[in-house]
Amino acid sequence: MNVLFHIDESLKWAMVLGNIQNMIQYFDQEAMHYRIELVANGPAVCELQDAVSEKMGFKNALLSLSSNIRICACRNALRANHISPELLLPFVEIVPAGVVEIALRQTEGFSYIKP
Template identity: 75%
Template sequence: MNVLFHIDESSRWNMALGNIQNMIRYMEDQAIPYQIELVANGPAVCELQDSVSEKLGLKEPLCSLSPKIRICACRNALMGNHITPGRLLPFVDIVPAGVVEIAQRQDDGFSYIKP
């Protein structure tokens, strides 16, 4: 199963991470192969900064998920929020445009979830 999670609101991080953790647990318990991608755009890219994620208690869950899922930040949103790539958590991939990444993944057959 291929699933794309989309987050663009900073207030939705805990819900998104909880949804992803629950999905992974289910998939692994049922021995279902999966590929999960999380795309952050808009203001939600701010929480992918190392210092911000640590301050908000998001760093540990993001780090624990990073080997199992792909975590992406929209370059346009980073520029709009004046965030340089060096401030991001080291495992975050930067995509040129979050909306294009979302559309491409849906075209690839990923199910779209926006917590």
């Protein structure tokens, strides 16, 4: 199963991380193959900064998930929020436009989830 999680609100980080962890646990219990991608755009890219994720308490969860999922930040949102790519967690991939990445994954059959 291919699943794309979309986050664009900073207040939803705990929920999206919990949703992803629960989904991975289910897939593992059922021995199901999966691909999960998380796309952050809008203000939610702020929490992908190393220092911010540490301060907010999300860094360890993101680090743990990074070996199982692809975590992406929208370049347009980074620019809009004046965030330099060097400030991001090292495993975060930058995509040119979050909305384009979401649309591309949907054309590839990814299920879309936005908590």
